[in-house]
Amino acid sequence: QVQLQESGPGLVKPSQTLSLTCTVSGGSISSGGYYWSWIRQHPGKGLEWIGYIYYSGSTYYNPSLKSRVTISVDTSKNQFSLKLSSVTAADTAVYYCARDMRLGVDYWGQGTLVTVSS
Amino acid sequence: EIVLTQSPGTLSLSPGERATLSCRASQSVSSSYLAWYQQKPGQAPRLLIYGASSRATGIPDRFSGSGSGTDFTLTISRLEPEDFAVYYCQQYGSSPPTFGPGTKVDIK
Numbered sequence: 001q002v003q004l005q006e007s008g009p010g011l012v013k014p015s016q017t018l019s020l021t022c023t024v025s026g027g028s029i030s031s032g033g034y035y036w037s038w039i040r041q042h043p044g045k046g047l048e049w050i051g052y053i054y055y056s057g058s059t060y061y062n063p064s065l066k067s068r069v070t071i072s073v074d075t076s077k078n079q080f081s082l083k084l085s086s087v088t089a090a091d092t093a094v095y096y097c098a099r100d101m102r103l104g105v106d107y108w109g110q111g112t113l114v115t116v117s118s
Numbered sequence: 119e120i121v122l123t124q125s126p127g128t129l130s131l132s133p134g135e136r137a138t139l140s141c142r143a144s145q146s147v148s149s150s151y152l153a154w155y156q157q158k159p160g161q162a163p164r165l166l167i168y169g170a171s172s173r174a175t176g177i178p179d180r181f182s183g184s185g186s187g188t189d190f191t192l193t194i195s196r197l198e199p200e201d202f203a204v205y206y207c208q209q210y211g212s213s214p215p216t217f218g219p220g221t222k223v224d225i226k
Contacts, residue, residue, distance in 0.1 A: 047206060047208075101168075
């Protein structure tokens with residue numbers, strides 16, 4: 001059973017960089033076939049796809065966030081990470097890491113609330 | 119970017135009734151790339167349907183998906199108490215992947 005767990009600060013100051021890590025267990029990122037994604041959900045709102053990374057390191061980002069997003073992977077630790085720079089209150093959301101099979105997201109982390117506030 | 123519209127916004131039904139949820143896309147979506155999710159309060163979404171009509175692992179057969187082009191439907195044949203939740207559609211046919219705004223199925 002694949003499990004994903006987000007970790008990182010729950011509070012980030014405006015203009016700073018949000019950093020989250022997702023640790024994958026029960027399966028190897030290096031095995032290929034899946035895209036490791038970040039998705040967020042603003043409080044009480046719908047879902048927004050942020051971007052994904054493949055085990056090889058290739059990435060794709062949502063154009064609406066592309067200038068501020070970096071997703072990286074550490075296959076030795078079976079982790080992938082999200083960095084979102086220059087955050088504002090509009091970036092306050094629950095952030096999910098997920099395994100994306102390109103036909104649907106079949107495994108999700110529990111989600112972590114990140115609040116942007118001074 | 120493909121915009122997904124879901125209707126109705128809220129569906130009020132009783133256990134045992136049939137639920138029909140609609141997802142309409144602003145452009146044609148390949149059926150292979152349309153998914154449905156269920157989300158309960160405080161939980162991550164759960165994949166129900168992928169490829170427009172294929173049930174994900176462990177999903178009961180009361181859930182079914184259909185449709186093509188720009189119009190897709192999720193049907194719950196007989197609502198169980200645990201089915202009251204918010205349902206989202208998602209498309210992968212065009213980048214970036216996008217989600218619909220959701221349909222809330224609540225108890226009448």
